Amino acid sequence: METSVTQRSLGQPGLRSDLRALMAVFRREWTIFRRYPSWIIALFIWPLIFPMMYILTARALSGPDGSGLAVFMKTTGASDFIGYIVIGTTVWMWQNIVLWDVGFSLRDEQMRGTLESNWLSPTWRFSYLLGRTGPQVISMFMFITITAIEFGLLFGVRLNGSPWMILLMMLVAIPSIYGLGFAFASLVITVKEANAFVFLLRGLVMIFCGITFPVSLLPGWMQSISKWLPQTYLIHGMRAAAFSNAGLAELASDLIPLLLFGIFWFVVGYFTFLWMERHARKTGAIGQY
Amino acid sequence: MQPTSLSQPNLRTQLRALFVIARKDWKVFWRYPLNAVSNIFQPIIWITPVYFMGKAFSTNGQALGFQAYSGTGDYMSFILLGTILSNFILTVFWGMGYALKNDMDAGVLESNWLTPVSRLLMLVGRTLTSLLTTAITSMVMLVIAALLFGFHPTGNTLAAFLTAIPMLIGLYGFGFAFAALVLLMREANTLVDVSSFLVQGLSGTNFPVQSLPSWLIPVALALPLTYGMDAVRGWILKTNTILPLRVEIALLIVFMFFMLWFGSWIFYRVERQVRTLGTLGQH
Numbered sequence: 269m270e271t272s273v274t275q276r277s278l279g280q281p282g283l284r285s286d287l288r289a290l291m292a293v294f295r296r297e298w299t300i301f302r303r304y305p306s307w308i309i310a311l312f313i314w315p316l317i318f319p320m321m322y323i324l325t326a327r328a329l330s331g332p333d334g335s336g337l338a339v340f341m342k343t344t345g346a347s348d349f350i351g352y353i354v355i356g357t358t359v360w361m362w363q364n365i366v367l368w369d370v371g372f373s374l375r376d377e378q379m380r381g382t383l384e385s386n387w388l389s390p391t392w393r394f395s396y397l398l399g400r401t402g403p404q405v406i407s408m409f410m411f412i413t414i415t416a417i418e419f420g421l422l423f424g425v426r427l428n429g430s431p432w433m434i435l436l437m438m439l440v441a442i443p444s445i446y447g448l449g450f451a452f453a454s455l456v457i458t459v460k461e462a463n464a465f466v467f468l469l470r471g472l473v474m475i476f477c478g479i480t481f482p483v484s485l486l487p488g489w490m491q492s493i494s495k496w497l498p499q500t501y502l503i504h505g506m507r508a509a510a511f512s513n514a515g516l517a518e519l520a521s522d523l524i525p526l527l528l529f530g531i532f533w534f535v536v537g538y539f540t541f542l543w544m545e546r547h548a549r550k551t552g553a554i555g556q557y
Numbered sequence: 558m559q560p561t562s563l564s565q566p567n568l569r570t571q572l573r574a575l576f577v578i579a580r581k582d583w584k585v586f587w588r589y590p591l592n593a594v595s596n597i598f599q600p601i602i603w604i605t606p607v608y609f610m611g612k613a614f615s616t617n618g619q620a621l622g623f624q625a626y627s628g629t630g631d632y633m634s635f636i637l638l639g640t641i642l643s644n645f646i647l648t649v650f651w652g653m654g655y656a657l658k659n660d661m662d663a664g665v666l667e668s669n670w671l672t673p674v675s676r677l678l679m680l681v682g683r684t685l686t687s688l689l690t691t692a693i694t695s696m697v698m699l700v701i702a703a704l705l706f707g708f709h710p711t712g713n714t715l716a717a718f719l720t721a722i723p724m725l726i727g728l729y730g731f732g733f734a735f736a737a738l739v740l741l742m743r744e745a746n747t748l749v750d751v752s753s754f755l756v757q758g759l760s761g762t763n764f765p766v767q768s769l770p771s772w773l774i775p776v777a778l779a780l781p782l783t784y785g786m787d788a789v790r791g792w793i794l795k796t797n798t799i800l801p802l803r804v805e806i807a808l809l810i811v812f813m814f815f816m817l818w819f820g821s822w823i824f825y826r827v828e829r830q831v832r833t834l835g836t837l838g839q840h
Contacts, residue, residue: 309747317751321758325607328764329614329632331622336614343613353610464591471602481609 293399356479370449443530450537454544578682628797724785730816
């Protein structure tokens with residue numbers, strides 16, 4: 269009896285070939301990431317020096333006798349002001365890096381002149397964005413782990429909660445953070461030079477999400493805006509998980525909005541991509557730069 | 558009367574070249590007006606978390622801890638002045654190197670280098686427009702920030718302005734040395750970002766350097782910018798200065814002469830080397 273095996277290739281699209289394309293993009297991005305040694309600075313130096321500037325300002329505000337620090341502890345309920353600031357600034361850095369990396373991934377491809385030819389291949393086009401996201405998620409988890417180790421070793425920041433709860437908060441935040449990145453990537457392909465939009469989006473996180481202070485200090489109208497930003501819940505939840513030993517029940521008020529925002533932003537990201545893809549093909553914007 | 562042109566260099570032709578470079582940069586800057594908006598609002602966005610953080614450290618609106626270090630509880634005026642000075646520092650310190658990098662990427666560096674214009678003058682020319690645009694955007698930023706957070710100068714603004722001049726001129730020397738580094742390394746963005754962040758932070762943009770951990774204070778005191786920031790604040794906000802104002806101003810003047818000599822010496826050495834190696838046109 270003869271059996272014939274049909275070879276499936278990228279020319280005959282299917283789930284397997286889509287996954288293969290996704291893996292190919294993933295592998296290419298991982299190779300590029302490792303190729304440039306500046307990732308060492310990005311992974312080891314930035315996690316330290318960005319929060320440092322806020323920490324040093326907090327030190328100055330504390331005063332030589334630490335009287336200001338006592339007020340801060342009372343206002344925020346924090347037990348460790350360094351850890352409090354590090355969590356806020358790390359979430360900000362996470363969103364910022366995603367906006368530049370994922371948000372500009374298609375634009376980079378466009379600038380290299382390879383986007384149009386990739387678009388012609390019979391692959392699932394969303395895999396270009398997802399493939400770029402994979403190494404980005406890995407590098408961000410490394411980034412956050414290194415941040416925790418560096419501040420633990422150099423500044424004595426100690427976790428007073430379950431690392432699993434922190435991990436859970438981060439995992440639940442992924443769809444929101446990356447969904448926003450996907451929507452942004454599609455916007456960038458349409459408007460090309462979008463640096464000002466990154467500044468605006470990351471500025472919103474910086475001002476409204478309480479990266480170095482409790483949101484309750486904001487005026488009422490600003491607090492209303494902060495409720496619509498998922499990063500507010502992520503920062504609050506991570507602080508509670510890391511320093512107040514909060515469990516699932518206590519974190520539910522942060523986890524549920526994060527999940528809902530995640531679904532919203534992922535759907536928005538996906539459909540914005542589909543819209544952009546159709547729009548760019550119609551107007552020929554894919555090859556323009 | 559013989560007409561003078563760039564091929565017969567004299568003071569007039571050099572000044573003409575300087576003006577042409579500045580005019581070109583002026584046109585390019587205003588071609589992208591969003592950049593101006595971004596220059597105004599970016600610093601405000603960056604200091605907003607500090608404003609609210611300061612509130613968390615204050616009792617009845619008074620940052621007493623900050624006052625004990627700096628001599629003023631008005632931490633936002635302190636930080637706003639630091640932010641404005643840092644805008645100028647960025648313009649002069651890194652602006653020339655970035656301009657060189659842009660010319661390299663655009664492929665015009667080598668042809669510009671063939672013109673009979675002093676190369677240091679070309680570098681200085683690239684900062685003229687950015688100094689003016691930085692002055693404009695910083696003033697607008699200060700007005701907006703004053704409305705949002707409050708700004709209360711109580712001292713002598715003219716004396717502060719005069720004190721800042723030797724600091725800025727000295728920074729040109731730094732800028733020449735950094736431009737040499739760009740010529741040599743060609744891709745120095747990450748290095749620049751990190752060192753710029755560190756230099757600005759440790760020279761006390763957002764806080765009095767006296768509050769730094771003891772092991773970081775010598776680093777801050779070794780940076781001439783620290784004395785510039787400190788003296789300007791001393792004049793305008795009457796803060797406690799690290800050294801007497803006269804000593805700080807003298808240090809800034811010494812720094813100015815030394816850095817101008819050292820920066821141009823380094824730049825010409827490196828420039829000769831890259832010309833010899835033929836790497837000027839590479840990027």
